[in-house]
Every structure is written in structure tokens, then in C-alpha cells.
Amino acid sequence: MTLDAHVPAGPIAGKWDRHKFEMKLVNPANKRKYTLIVVGTGLAGGAAAASLGELGYNVLNFCIQDSPRRAHSIAAQGGINAAKNYQNDGDSVYRLFYDTVKGGDYRSREANVYRLAQLSVNIIDQCVAQGVPFAREYGGLLDNRSFGGAQVSRTFYARGQTGQQLLLGAYQSLMRQVHEGHVRMFARREMLDLVVIDGRARGIVCRNLTTGEIERYASDAVILATGGYGTVYYLSTNAVNSNVTASWRAHRRGALFANPCYTQIHPTCIPVSGDHQSKLTLMSESLRNDGRVWVPKKKGDTRPPDQIPEADRDYYLERKYPSFGNLVPRDVASRNAKHVCDDGRGVGDSGLAVYLDFADAIQRLGVETIREKYGNLFHMYKKITDEDAYKVPMRIYPAIHYTMGGLWVDYNLMSNVPGLHVLGEANFSDHGANRLGASALMQGLADGYFVIPYTIGHYLASATLPKVTVDHPAFAEAVNCTQQRINQLLAVKGKRGIREIHRELGRIMWDNVGMSRSEASLRAALAAIPRLRDEFWHDVSVPGTPDNLNQSLEYAGRVADYLEFAELLTLDALQRSESCGGHFREESQTPDGEALRDDANFSYVAAWEFTGVGSAPVLHKEPLEFDEVHPTQRSYK
Numbered sequence: 001m002t003l004d005a006h007v008p009a010g011p012i013a014g015k016w017d018r019h020k021f022e023m024k025l026v027n028p029a030n031k032r033k034y035t036l037i038v039v040g041t042g043l044a045g046g047a048a049a050a051s052l053g054e055l056g057y058n059v060l061n062f063c064i065q066d067s068p069r070r071a072h073s074i075a076a077q078g079g080i081n082a083a084k085n086y087q088n089d090g091d092s093v094y095r096l097f098y099d100t101v102k103g104g105d106y107r108s109r110e111a112n113v114y115r116l117a118q119l120s121v122n123i124i125d126q127c128v129a130q131g132v133p134f135a136r137e138y139g140g141l142l143d144n145r146s147f148g149g150a151q152v153s154r155t156f157y158a159r160g161q162t163g164q165q166l167l168l169g170a171y172q173s174l175m176r177q178v179h180e181g182h183v184r185m186f187a188r189r190e191m192l193d194l195v196v197i198d199g200r201a202r203g204i205v206c207r208n209l210t211t212g213e214i215e216r217y218a219s220d221a222v223i224l225a226t227g228g229y230g231t232v233y234y235l236s237t238n239a240v241n242s243n244v245t246a247s248w249r250a251h252r253r254g255a256l257f258a259n260p261c262y263t264q265i266h267p268t269c270i271p272v273s274g275d276h277q278s279k280l281t282l283m284s285e286s287l288r289n290d291g292r293v294w295v296p297k298k299k300g301d302t303r304p305p306d307q308i309p310e311a312d313r314d315y316y317l318e319r320k321y322p323s324f325g326n327l328v329p330r331d332v333a334s335r336n337a338k339h340v341c342d343d344g345r346g347v348g349d350s351g352l353a354v355y356l357d358f359a360d361a362i363q364r365l366g367v368e369t370i371r372e373k374y375g376n377l378f379h380m381y382k383k384i385t386d387e388d389a390y391k392v393p394m395r396i397y398p399a400i401h402y403t404m405g406g407l408w409v410d411y412n413l414m415s416n417v418p419g420l421h422v423l424g425e426a427n428f429s430d431h432g433a434n435r436l437g438a439s440a441l442m443q444g445l446a447d448g449y450f451v452i453p454y455t456i457g458h459y460l461a462s463a464t465l466p467k468v469t470v471d472h473p474a475f476a477e478a479v480n481c482t483q484q485r486i487n488q489l490l491a492v493k494g495k496r497g498i499r500e501i502h503r504e505l506g507r508i509m510w511d512n513v514g515m516s517r518s519e520a521s522l523r524a525a526l527a528a529i530p531r532l533r534d535e536f537w538h539d540v541s542v543p544g545t546p547d548n549l550n551q552s553l554e555y556a557g558r559v560a561d562y563l564e565f566a567e568l569l570t571l572d573a574l575q576r577s578e579s580c581g582g583h584f585r586e587e588s589q590t591p592d593g594e595a596l597r598d599d600a601n602f603s604y605v606a607a608w609e610f611t612g613v614g615s616a617p618v619l620h621k622e623p624l625e626f627d628e629v630h631p632t633q634r635s636y637k
């Protein structure tokens, strides 16, 4: 198989404009004749469904929650990047492009990233027009703050609730289309299979999560916007029902999975407090604008923070990276937190935490300014830890947060299965081996509002799409597969809880395929995962019946998929014996402990083909070329 990314020719700045002109169009009067399935109602799916509805397509939109408004995107806190340069501090489309390629450690596709930077400015206009209440400065202009990996302020925000406000904007637009009759909403539906007919994606099979009924939907194209797979680690900052199921089932039907080992560990999360937890809580990266990260200089220093004098503190990020300081990218900040904790200088009861201290900022700006900027985050921190971060430093530690890998897509966001398009966190497209903060919302909305409305038209106008209905035998086969898997899950009738097995999988992944990875740890995980999968299928307990609301059954299906997917993630990490971005191989580091890439051997996207559970997947490589930003050793010093 040759992977063709279909990147348009010509200078990078003109590629997208030229491509938009060269792509075929669907006549306005013909759009309603096409049915499009959009799975997902987060920022990517919600924006896509609303925009495609507005264009006049007949859109079927699915989500697992009871309302599209409850998609995981609602949790996003800190902000969304855009190269508006309102601050006049030297930003530009090119600089955002450059920062993103460098931030991703030169493992992303340049053309996609450039388009993302270009579209970032349109997103802000669109959202303002929808009424998204971005923070403003006194004079009325939209305010900006800084996020990691950038030396300009380009992050637009709505307090610490940016995702919620953006999602409400997309949701309003979506509901307008529902009202107009262009979008039909299917809440509480879980996509469990992709239907491929004559090599093209032509529909999906879902379980109605309320009635248990298995439903079939036919379409002319399928768009997946089903989010990331961070919960394969069990504990993460993601919503607990985030999952890999839709992507994995599409993968089983032929869609290639790209760079699954690129997972992002966020440096500022509330540390794990015990076995009772089912998720972790992020403290937004925006806090690093004003919070200073430090640990005691001395190992095992148990004095309370206010009794540790300045001379005994190590502001290690400011010390090691003077030009970016506390705003180094996430992978760098996370690894350094791990180093100081491994060195015995971590704080708190577990020793697995570092301080994020606002004392200086409060003294400089006043407590009210800090409250205005981050009030809801401080409030959340207090509710969880019972500590007042206005008075004592926050304790933070890295946790799994985002996944850069995902289904492989070309420049048009189409997977290798014609007709199957993938948007937002579910695709692999723009962030390389490390995503910069505030760039996920940007990508999801760029994909949904501004890319897919063009590229889907090109696909529909170029393809021959004979009418298919849900009576086609391919639907019967997919329903059969889905039903069989459900029956198998319920038939095990073992003793082990689903959560217990998921937690064990998470432990294997975090310990062996987490913040740092070695050949030995990866091989250990590759031995442990199939054993656990086997145990799951022999001893899991899934109570209840299939024909009604059964959240255990839903959960079991997702964990079963994770038990297959985890092996692919680990295998990908093993084959990539270089370090890059969030993928840190202990064997490949610079003398001062930074990630050491191996461009000669690994400058490619690893796209994996499914060949069966427990059978070796086939690796396809899309070579990466850098015409604009020459790969160098990333430095934030």
C-alpha cells in the first residue's frame, strides 16, 4: 500500500487557497441529496455537523452522551490559539506554523500545520460571531495569554472554561440546523462498526444505549470525530467515557492507525491520591503564565513550602530553560518534573509532586487579578485537595492528557478507506509527537468549520456513489459481528470487575509505556497485555442484559477494545527506537536528558494495518519532508 497524503503542489502559503479552487464542488441544489454521517458532537464533530447542515447536506449526527453538549470538549480549560497578533508582539501565521512544527518535534506534516495556522484566524471570527464570550481587555479587544512552546501571547480564552464556551457556540449552530431539518441528532448511540461497501465507507452500526437495540444507518460518507484514546491509561484528565472504540472498529475494517505511541503527558495535573480515583484533574497550562514551578534543592526536605527560603528552592524550569522558563512545552515540563521527583526532591506525601506557586504573581498583580484570571481553577483545586492555592502553592504532577496519534488521514482529512473522514483528536494529523497547549481546540474547529466543508464536497463530487440502503448484506454482516461481540461479553460471566481490569491495564501502560519507555519496559508490556486480554475474556463479569440500558456492557466493550489497541500502541513505541516529543525512549537522549530524535531513520508517520487480534500488524510509512522548517535539536534554553 502506498500512502498518498495528497498534499497540493506549490508554495506552502498558497497550497490551501489553490486546493480550495481546484477541488470539485457539489451544486447547492444537489447537496440535500447526500446523506453524511458525523459521529461525535465535540468541537470537531459539532462544528462539522453544523457547517455541513448549513451547506444543505442531510446530516445524521451521533454521540454517546444524552446531549451533544456533554462531549468531552466541554472540559477544555485554558484557551485556543490563533495568529491574530492582537498583542503586536511579533506573531504571524508563519510563526504559529513554525512553533507547531517545532513543538511537535518535527514529526508532523508541514502542509497540514500551515493550513491550521492560516485557519486559526478565521476560527476566532466565527466564534465571536456566535457570541462566544472570550475575555476582553479594557479597551474591548480580545485578550490573550501565553501557552507553552511560544514566546508570543496568542491564546484566546474564556476564563478557565474555554472549551465549554466554544462548545456552546458550536452547539447553538448545530441546534439551528436540527431545527431547520438539515441535521438529525442521535444521542445515546454508540457506533460499534463501520460499514464498508465496494471499498467505500457507507454507513455505521450503532447500539442504542437506552434500549439496547442495534441500529443501522446508511450514508454517502462517514465522518468520525470521536476524540482521543487517553483513557487506555485508565487514569487521565479525559472524560471517563472517552474511548477508542469508534476508531478501533474502523481500524479493524481497514483504516490505518497512525503514530499510536504519541501520547501527551500534561505537566500540571492534581497528583494521584489513591486507588479510589477513576480520573485525574487538569490544572490548566495557562496557570504557568503566573505560577512558578519549584521543588526543594535538598532531597527529602519535608518542611512546609512557606518555611523553605528562596535560597533552598530550585525553580528548575527557569534555571534550565531561561528563555522559555515555566512556559516550556508540555513534554519538556513533564519530563523535568519526573526527573526531580525521581531524584528524591518531589513534594507532598507521595513525593510525586512539584509546587506551582503563585505567591510572586499575587504580590505583583494582586489577588483579585489572579482570581479574575484563574478563579474557577483555584476553586476546583480547593474542592479536590482542600487547600487554598492563594495561600499555599498548588501541588502538581504530570498525567496522561491528550493523544496525538489517531486514524491516518490525508490532506483532505480522509483516511485510506475512501469516504471515511476523521477530524479532531481522533485523527493524527497536525501535532506530530507533541501538541502545544491550546492547539487542540484550534485543530478541532479548523477541521470541522473550515476544512471538511470543502474536502467532503470534493470527495462526493469525484466519487461514483451508487445508492445503498441498510438492507445491503454488508450491514447484516456488521450487525452480526456487533451482536456476537456483545453476546460474548455477556457470556463470560466471570468474577473480575471491568474497572479492575481496566485499572490493571492502565498500570501496565503507565509503568511501561508512560513518561519514559525503554526496550525492556515495552517488551514487558507486550507480554502483559495479551495475558490480561485473555484473562478479561475468561474471567470478566459483565452483569445485566443487552436489551436495555446497561452501562457495564458499554464499559466492557470499550475496555475490550483498549485491550487490543494497547498492544498496537506499545508495538509502535517499540519500533520507534528514537525519542521525539512525548515519546521518550530512554535509550535515545542527549547528554542533558532531552529527547534525541533519529531523523535519518524515523522521519515518517507510522501507519499500521490491522491483520487480526494478536497477529502482527503491518507497518506502512509516510515519509515526512521539511521544506520550510529545518529539523534541528529542539531547544528552549
Ligand SMILES: Cc1cc2nc3c(=O)[nH]c(=O)nc-3n(C[C@H](O)[C@H](O)[C@H](O)COP(=O)(O)OP(=O)(O)OC[C@H]3O[C@@H](n4cnc5c(N)ncnc54)[C@H](O)[C@@H]3O)c2cc1C
Residues within 6 Å of the ligand: 039, 040, 041, 042, 043, 044, 045, 046, 062, 063, 064, 065, 068, 070, 071, 072, 073, 074, 075, 076, 077, 078, 079, 080, 081, 162, 163, 189, 190, 191, 192, 225, 226, 227, 228, 237, 238, 239, 242, 243, 245, 246, 282, 284, 401, 402, 423, 424, 425, 426, 437, 438, 439, 440, 441, 442, 444
Ligand atoms: C481537562 C482537559 C482540558 C483541556 N483543555 C484544552 C485547552 O484549553 N485548549 C485546547 O486546545 N485543548 C484542550 N484540551 C484538549 C481538547 O479538549 C480535546 O482535544 C478536544 O476537545 C477534542 O475534541 P474532539 O471534538 O476531537 O473530541 P471530543 O470532544 O472528545 O468528542 C468526542 C465525541 O465523540 C462521541 N463519541 C465517542 N465515541 C463514540 C462512539 N463510539 N459512538 C458515538 N459517538 C462517540 C462523543 O459522544 C463526543 O460527542 C483539554 C483536554 C482536557 C482533557
